[in-house]
Amino acid sequence: MIRALLSALALAVAMAAGPAHAVRPDEMLSDPGLEARARAVGSELRCLVCRNQSIDDSDADLAHDLRVLVRERIKGGDSDDQVVQYIRSRYGDFVLLRPPFELGTLLLWGGPLLILLFGGVALARFYLRGQASAPPPLSTEERRRLATVLGEGTEP
């Protein structure tokens, strides 16, 4: 019982520590503020070797080189945007994990909205037409015949 509790506790502590980073201690900047900026930049940059990891999460050699480069540029006084731009100008838009919003990516970002719009219009039209073509109310004669069929009225 105590063992189970202890393992649960260990697991909770491990999970609270957050996802494992590939950032090695010898890469880190001594200034925690600058290191935090480097982490923010690194988490936005794709490792081009493993493709679906950021350079902060990847153990690839190139990711290590890029992490060191990001920290060098930040220490050298670059803004976060300048660092990203520096790497983007060499590796292209694909290095950005979050695609930029520009003319070429308009369909990518606007696509879901477009589909929602089309779907909404189609749905609205479907229901509005349903209302418009509702059958006209029964006439007195029809009511009388209906009552007869249902056995509630008298035979004519």
Added chain:
Amino acid sequence: MNRRGWIFLIPAAVFGLLAAGFYRGLGIDPSVLPSPLIDQPAPHFALAPLPGDKSGFSSADLLGHVSLVNTFASWCTPCRAEHRVLNALAHTRRVPIYGIDYKDKGDVALAWIAELGNPYTRIGADDGRVGIDWGVYGVPETFIVDRDGRIRYKHVGPLTEADVERTILPLVARLER
């Protein structure tokens, strides 16, 4: 069919568009990324020679003639396969080949060259930083640089004889004109 008959063509049209898009996608190699450096000036660099070698390799070497820049490494197996093709290309003397030895430790590349032959006019040893400036994400990668020092073409992965015949040599000839 009533006047709304055309509405049933929409799914067919959507299917047609998707099919055309997917068909086009079949021909795209996802491991090859487009480089933003095409038609840009090659980066400025000055690489030290391999240990025990005489000349290094710097961006000034690229001016005045069309050149091939090949990144390689002794730890890279595809480079070994590619080396035979580079040797053959160097033998034709059509275009000078410059080598960037990417992240090799010590003088292992010299032993590699001694074993496989040396197609390179000049070789520079890179610790990875110049590779980043060239947008290298995996060796071997090969660039064609025009006489003004602009990168005009990038090939990712090992060159084959077919690549040299169909792409490299025609482009070199066009750039030399």
